Structures are given as structure tokens and as C-alpha cells.
């Protein structure tokens with residue numbers, strides 16, 4: 207008999223080898239916390255309550271589709287609850303209740319799966335598929351929580367260095383901040399200037415004024 211997740215030969219009848227079972231347990235223990243961590247990623251600055259509302263509204267909204275999807279009804283919670291239900295069904299139990307906030311449901315489903323991990327490891331026919339899916343989910347989450355996500359390109363620095371000599375250095379919004387300063391000439395670009403920069407409107411306005 208082989209591990210249904212990694213196909214390693216097993217010396218006793220089971221669905222998962224010890225490393226695959228441990229990996230599954232670790233991922234299930236980390237997912238609820240990661241779900242919470244994905245929250246602030248939606249809108250940098252949105253979590254601050256000390257600033258004026260306008261500041262929050264004007265903040266850049268690099269709403270990442272993947273983050274939204276993962277946190278939605280059909281995302282992480284669906285993967286965990288579907289496996290919990292399959293596990294319970296396989297044990298002859300009724301379907302679990304799905305109530306409360308998504309955050310609580312993620313926690314409840316992950317906990318229920320961990321509490322049944324011994325049985326899943328030994329008997330659950332879906333264990334290999336479940337281990338694969340949870341691993342893929344955890345990988346997706348980790349990629350989104352990467353401490354160095356790609357920065358956002360804004361366009362080129364429009365500062366006039368004198369005599370119509372436009373700086374032109376590429377500008378980027380560093381991840382997790384709203385502070386943009388040209389690395390070449392030091393000009394500051396507050397968020398309200400970004401749309402003009404990114405769309406090239408700035409250059410057009412400059413030309414019109416010249």
C-alpha cells in the first residue's frame with residue numbers, strides 16, 4: 207500500500223504516510239491565521255482608524271483579485287468545509303453546520319479536520335486528494351502573503367529638472383506603503399497624483415501648459 211498523497215510505500219495499511227499527515231496538520235493549523243493576515247492586504251490603510259476618511263478613500267486600492275477570491279464564500283472556506291463534509295459523510299456523520307462569519311467557519315472547519323486527522327490518515331479514502339488540495343491552497347496563500355510582493359509601476363517621473371529636462375525615472379509604489387519618491391531626483395508623488403502619472407495625463411497637461 208502506498209501513501210495516497212505522495213505514493214511512498216507504507217509498511218502498514220493507511221491513506222497517508224507520516225510526513226504527508228504532518229504536513230497536512232501543519233497547513234490546517236496555519237490556514238485560519240493566514241486567512242486573517244490576508245485581510246489587511248485588501249486595502250492598505252483601510253485598517254487605520256486615526257486618519258481622515260478621505261485619506262482612506264484616496265489610498266491606493268491594489269485589490270488583488272486572488273485575495274478577494276480566497277477570502278470569499280467560494281475560497282478557502284469552501285475548500286475546508288467541502289473536505290470536512292466529505293470526511294463526516296465518509297464517517298456516516300451528518301453535514302456540519304455552516305454558520306457565523308467566514309473567518310469563524312474557516313477556523314471551525316480547519317479545527318474539525320485536525321481533530322479527525324488520525325482517522326483521515328488511517329482511513330479516509332479522500333485523504334490523498336485532500337492533502338493535495340490543502341497543499342495547493344496553502345501555497346497560494348503563502349504566495350499572496352509573501353513579504354516582498356511585486357511593486358506597482360506608476361509611470362515615469364514627470365519632474366522638470368530645468369530647461370524642460372524631464373527626469374523620466376521609473377516610479378514604483380513600494381508594497382504596503384503610499385509613499386512614492388523618485389529615486390533619481392527625489393520628487394515626492396502623493397497618491398492624488400498617481401492616476402495622472404499612470405495614465406500619462408501628467409505629460410499631456412505639461413505639454414498643454416508649455
Ligand SMILES: [Zn+2]
Nearest residue numbers: 209212223226
Ligand atoms: Zn505521503
Ligand SMILES: [Zn+2]
Nearest residue numbers: 363373388391
Ligand atoms: Zn525624478
